[in-house]
Amino acid sequence: MTANSFRRETLERSIKGGKGQSERHDSAHKHVAGIAEYIDDMPEPAGTLHLYIGLSKVAHGEVTRLDLDPVLAMPGVVGVLTAADVPGLNDISTVHKNDEPLLAERVVQFWGQPLFGVLAQTRGEARKAAQAARIDYAALPHVNDIAAARAAGSALVTADITFLRGDVEGNLAAAKRRVEGSIAIGGQEHFYLESQIAFAFPGEDDEVTVHSSTQHPSEVQHIVAQVLGVPFNAVTIIVRRMGGAFGGKESQANFFAAVAAVAARKFGRPVKVRPDRDDDMTMTGKRHDFVVDYTVGFDDEGRIEAVDAVLAARCGYSADLSSPVMDRALFQADNAYYYPAARLRSEPLKTHTVSNTAFRGFGAPQGMVACERWIEDIAYALGKDPLDIRKLNFYGETERNVTPYHQVVRDNILMRLVEELEDSCAYRRRRAEIIAFNKSSPVLKRGLSLVPVKHGMSFVTTAFNQAGALIHVYTDGSIHLNHGGTEMGQGLYVKIAQILADEFQVDLDLIKITATTTAKVPNTSATAASSGTDLNGMAAADAARQIKERLIAFAMEKYGVARESVAFAANTVLVGEQEFAWADFIKDAYMARVQLSAAGFYKTPDVHWDRSTASGSPFFYYAYGAACAEVVIDTLTGEYKVERVDILHDVGRSINPAIDIGQIEGAFIQAMGWLTTEELWWDERGQLRTHAPSTYKIPLASDVPPVFNVKLADWSVNKSLTIGRSKAVGEPPMMLATSVLEAMSMAVASVADYTLAPNLDAPATPERVLMAVERLKARRKPS
Incomplete structure (x- = not known):
């Protein structure tokens, strides 16, 4: 074998656990065995x-x-x-x-x-x-809810904001048709398995060390x-x-x-300190519940001309994160659709309830649910399939592509993604079959809905779009990884480790994943906004590249070779025609006094947002997805079942497909619970009564659809320069579960032969489903 062919063969070998490989969660075996150490497991x-x-x-x-x-x-x-x-x-x-x-x-x-x-x-x-x-x-x-706060003239807990683009009044006046309505969207308890907890240790002088279960x-x-x-x-x-x-x-x-x-x-x-579950649920904030009032003008085809909406929320007694959450709801109130004119205003109301806070999606799911409601209203007003109204109003690729916050959508793959799912799940055939079934079934009614998602990725607060990492390479070749992201079960740690393995071209098991600490990486942003991998992955890659540059310089000087003759491949370092095992090369570099540690940094480019003018380009890119859900309801009891779900989701080039699919599945089920079974209820005294698993119903394993198909759009590549051209996956799939609410709406609408909008509020509990059915029966025209 010649030196060149040997070098080529070495370069073609792959490492174990690099980017694009489905690796298990780094703590998965510990979770199953019960040996993953949480704060409450620490020796006292x-x-x-x-x-x-x-x-x-x-x-x-x-x-x-x-x-x-x-x-x-x-x-x-x-x-x-x-x-x-x-x-x-x-x-x-x-x-x-x-x-x-x-x-x-x-x-x-x-x-x-x-x-x-x-x-x-x-x-x-x-x-x-x-x-x-x-x-x-x-x-x-005291005031408990949005209606009471409005009636009492309650103050806003934080500053409101209005997104305004185009001539809203003129377009509404000129529109041939219009719908007006309101939708109530409930809140949600986080229901993390590990409750809030902290363990504080006093130190010397003014020092203190705290083990905290925190994302920030x-x-x-x-x-x-x-x-x-x-x-x-x-x-x-x-x-x-x-x-x-x-x-x-x-x-x-x-x-x-x-x-x-x-x-x-x-x-x-x-x-x-660790509260009981009851106290945790009573004293901690939740997803904001919303009431959205809207007027939408459209033409005879169903093409939207103008949207005028007010998004009001129960924020609680203090501001907490209500300002950015409500801003995010406005950002998502267009979802996949172009509005020639739009006025979207937030109304963050102060109430005497716990301060509501961040929740996966951060206001975006509420904005999207409202948006899909007026799409649904248009479809029923025109007697059309809601999917046709959705596709008619999609953002264009080169025109009709400016959002209500004045950002141009440049990476639109909506039509291809939706049509691919529409075909693969046989949407048209199944919808026709369901309509036929509903005509002959007096009690059980079925519904089907296919809903798209367009979700902007980045922190809207520009300063938060930064991250740091600290990498040490030890003389035996093992690597110590620390960054500012936190692990909450989503697989961030293993993804960053895979990125590092790929950069150094070493097997994943050479990398030690360590706890996040402010003593190693300072001034970090929250692990939120689905930005954990985007930010920390780039910071870790930056640190790795610094070390690699030093190693390359060392090889060039010691062996007298050109830069292009040095390569990292499959646990080896190639220098000219020589091959060195990774650990041996690192030891040699240490003996030559090469620095084997680096602090990496990354800041997201080309993002900016001016809240005072409600304009800018706050998102680095968009992630897309689509879901088709099929449900059946019992019109005598309001009970229902989700029978099938098909999802096609865009994660760009996946860093870890297994982790990404798990995130999509988990997000969908969590949001399905929010929209169907999870109901928060305060009594007239202001006491939360749904404060335990006995009174608050999250989805069970039995609620998972018996047919649950999840596929990644493996043809998608992020056009923006992200780590590995991947896309974030934590929050966007939450919004796919809107398809369940929309499918339930179709089933309800069938009792009036799809001539009336069902106006089904969320969560669509069996009681609400039954009331919606009875309301439509009372309003339907005699046959």
């Missing part, structure tokens, strides 16, 4: 105290007495914590400052607001003691420093893994880390 040092939180029992009121003497008298209690014990600023708010106290002082603004903490030798003792407090309140007026270590670092009154460099946050998060640990983890840190500082001992 001697002297550890357990903290439990005392919560308010009114929705809005003034605290006239807070007697904690009975608490202090309980067995095992070491002490209590109140707002007076906060050494720094008693505030944990994120976007808007001074509107969210760590511990309430005089006024409480929702049922379940933290008032005090109890420190005891065991968690059971702390939990029991927290119930012994004697608290009196002077009740104040840097923000937790800042909040902890703020309440302690210390600089950021005194606080270290560590996150190895979370047992689920879904946005619920982006800002909501701040409280638990901060209160544990304050307690650790006060008592000089390690402190752990």
Whole structure:
């Protein structure tokens, strides 16, 4: 074998676990075996105290007495914590400052607001003691929901915004047809398997280390420093893994880390805090519920001429992340469709309920559900298939391609993707069969819907589109990987490791995946907005390339070869006609004093957003998808079943197809639950009554469609320069489940021969389905 042929053969060999390969989640075997270590599994040092939180029992009121003497008298209690014990600023708010106290002082603004903490030798003792407090309140007026807030003239919890493009009034006046309507869209509990938790360890001087179950270590670092009154460099946050998060640990983890840190500082001992599921659900924010009022003008074919909509949301008592969430809802209120004129306005209402927060999709699913509602209304008004109305209004590839926020859509693959799914799932044939079935079936009715998704990828806040990574190569060739992203079960860690393996051309098992910590990679953005792989993957690749450049320079100098004669391939380094094992080459480089560590950095290019003018190009690219859902409902009871789902989704060139398909499946089922069974309910006193698995129904394994086909659009390549030309996959598939709600709407509409819009609100519980059926029966024309 010649040297050239040997070199070619080496270059053609593949590594184990590089980009594009379906590798298992790095912790999958540990999850199954029960050996994956979460914060509550960590050994507790001697002297550890357990903290439990005392919560308010009114929705809005003034605290006239807070007697904690009975608490202090309980067995095992070491002490209590109140707002007076906060050494720094008693505030944990994120976007808007001074509107969210760590511990309430005089006024409480929702049922379940933290008032005090109890420190005891065991968690059971702390939990029991927290119930012994004697608290009196002077009740104040409260509003629970959107209707009450509007009726009371409630203030906005944060600034509203209007997206405006084109002559809305003129186009509405000139439109041959118009529909007006309203849709209520419910909220959603995150229901992560691991509840909120933090474990704080006091250090020397002003230092504290906190193990936090959070998606945003840097923000937790800042909040902890703020309440302690210390600089950021005194606080270290560590996150190895979370047992689920879904946005619920982006800002909501701040409280638990901060209160544990304050307690650790006060008592000089390690402190752990973990609420019961009931208290967790009561005291933490949820997906915002919306009411969307709209007027849409269109022509006789169903082509939209103008959209005028107000998206109102129950935000809760403080701003939290309501401003960017509501902005995101407006960004998605076009979904796949071009509007010649549009006015989309947010109405973020303050209510005396827990502050709603980030949830997978971050407002975009609510915007899309509203958008698909007026598409549906147009179809029923014209007696047409909703899919035909959708395709008629798709963004064009070279024209009709400007969004309501003035960004041009340049990577549109909607028509190809939708038509491919339409053909592969036999949509037209099945729809005809379902219509025939419904005519002959008096009780059971079927529905079918095919819905597209266009989802912009990037943080809208431009500064968040950055990431860092720290890579060490040790002298045995093993690699230590750290970056600013967090692992919550979505497979981010293994994807970044695969990217690194590909860069160095070494097997995946050479790379050690380590906990995320602010002590190694500072100033990180939240692992959110589906940006974890996009940002951290590029940062890790940047660090790897720095090290590779040093290794190439070393090889050129030592062996006197040209740059193009040095190559990395299949656990080897090729230098001219010589081949070195990876580990041997690294050891040689170390002996030559080559730096084998690098800090990588990445910032997303070409994104900008001006909220004051509601215009810009906030998204680096768009991800696309389509889903076709088939359902059957019982018109006598309102019960239903999702019988089949077909999905075709765009992830560009997949880094890990198995992980991506799992993300699509999980997102779809989670959103299906939001739109069908998951209902939040507050009573007239403002107390959340759906605060446990016994009263809040998430999907079960039995709810998964018996036919569930998920396929990646393997022909798609991201036109933007992302890592490996891949696309994000965390949030876009959430919106595919709108197809289930739309299919249920078709089944309901069949009782009036598809002549009336069903106006089915979400969640479409059996009660709502039954009421919609009865409403249409009462309105239908006599046969």
